[in-house]
Amino acid sequence: MSGLANQVVAIVGGSSGIGRESALLFATQGTQTLLIARGRERLRESVDEIRANGGKAQEFPADITSPDEVIQLANQIRSQFGRVDVLIYGAAEFYLSPVEMMDCGLAKHAMEVNYWGAVNVTKSFLPLIRNGERKTIVFISSLSVPCTPPFFAAYAATKHALRGLALSLRQELKPEGIRVQMITPGPVDTPLIENYLHRGMYRLPPGIPVLQPRITAKQIYKAVIQRKQDVVVPKRMGWAARLAYAFPSLVESYYRLSVPDWSQSIQTQIEKHKHRKHRTLEPHPTFVQSNSTVTTSEPEE
Numbered sequence: 001m002s003g004l005a006n007q008v009v010a011i012v013g014g015s016s017g018i019g020r021e022s023a024l025l026f027a028t029q030g031t032q033t034l035l036i037a038r039g040r041e042r043l044r045e046s047v048d049e050i051r052a053n054g055g056k057a058q059e060f061p062a063d064i065t066s067p068d069e070v071i072q073l074a075n076q077i078r079s080q081f082g083r084v085d086v087l088i089y090g091a092a093e094f095y096l097s098p099v100e101m102m103d104c105g106l107a108k109h110a111m112e113v114n115y116w117g118a119v120n121v122t123k124s125f126l127p128l129i130r131n132g133e134r135k136t137i138v139f140i141s142s143l144s145v146p147c148t149p150p151f152f153a154a155y156a157a158t159k160h161a162l163r164g165l166a167l168s169l170r171q172e173l174k175p176e177g178i179r180v181q182m183i184t185p186g187p188v189d190t191p192l193i194e195n196y197l198h199r200g201m202y203r204l205p206p207g208i209p210v211l212q213p214r215i216t217a218k219q220i221y222k223a224v225i226q227r228k229q230d231v232v233v234p235k236r237m238g239w240a241a242r243l244a245y246a247f248p249s250l251v252e253s254y255y256r257l258s259v260p261d262w263s264q265s266i267q268t269q270i271e272k273h274k275h276r277k278h279r280t281l282e283p284h285p286t287f288v289q290s291n292s293t294v295t296t297s298e299p300e301e
């Protein structure tokens, strides 16, 4: 067992994809794993799986876009556990569109979850983290921050915002010994991107692998154990991220030169979107959204 036995690890977005795999993995190390998301059924399934494998887990259904719900959530965790040793923030919404046809309701909703949710959770959980032993916050960023492809304006903006939060918070909390870590994965095979990946607006250039969520979870776990501040997954994409921060136009050139008919395919997508219908976003089965006017585009064909 690692030094994480009996540590309280709270995972926001713990019911699916990377968050779920992280919950399963941390629980094998003897952590008290708290899974946070909206959908009760998926939370329960994950918790049941952890318990069936002998791990300790508990579900906490909450919509992190609601500051009141997050305060309640933090109070509930305080009364049951008194502290959080490691907080992993991995809740997200994904949305791709040409900027001209962007559905601003959807883009704002992604910002609500990916950025404002992180702000809500950080504010309410900080007293719990101060009580914790490991004093660690992990934000899951995205390779689309340093390497932003076309159609990623809405999603990448949320992750740029999250990076701003992490970089500032890191300095604010350092004197207290609280560590703020950022994990930056490339594409990962999860429900988040399944309607988009390899389709019109999400074509991958050569050399960009699609990761399994379990591999990403392992890197998150390793980063927490080794207290690494910034980790790109896979590791070999680290050089690409550093180069792209320094020379953003390299990303553009790489796409243009390596993806066949790149410029033509961008234009085709934009034309397609001009004729796309929109439908009303169904309220989440567990929580009725406060912003019921949000709309979503049809899934990618």
Ligand SMILES: NC(=O)c1ccc[n+]([C@@H]2O[C@H](COP(=O)([O-])OP(=O)(O)OC[C@H]3O[C@@H](n4cnc5c(N)ncnc54)[C@H](OP(=O)(O)O)[C@@H]3O)[C@@H](O)[C@H]2O)c1
Pocket: 012, 013, 014, 015, 016, 017, 018, 019, 036, 037, 038, 039, 040, 042, 062, 063, 064, 065, 089, 090, 091, 092, 093, 113, 117, 140, 141, 142, 143, 184, 185, 186, 187, 188, 189, 190, 191, 192, 193, 213
């Ligand atoms: N998949 C990728 O290619 C990729 C690449 C780079 C970075 N990332 C990042 O990795 C993290 C995990 O992504 P993933 O791919 O594992 O996504 P995922 O499988 O779709 O999981 C997202 C999780 O967030 C929860 N969530 C969404 N909205 C919420 C809300 N309002 N309140 C509480 N929980 C909410 C979801 O549960 P409910 O819907 O039940 O609430 C779910 O547990 C995200 O930050 C994502 O941006 C993903």
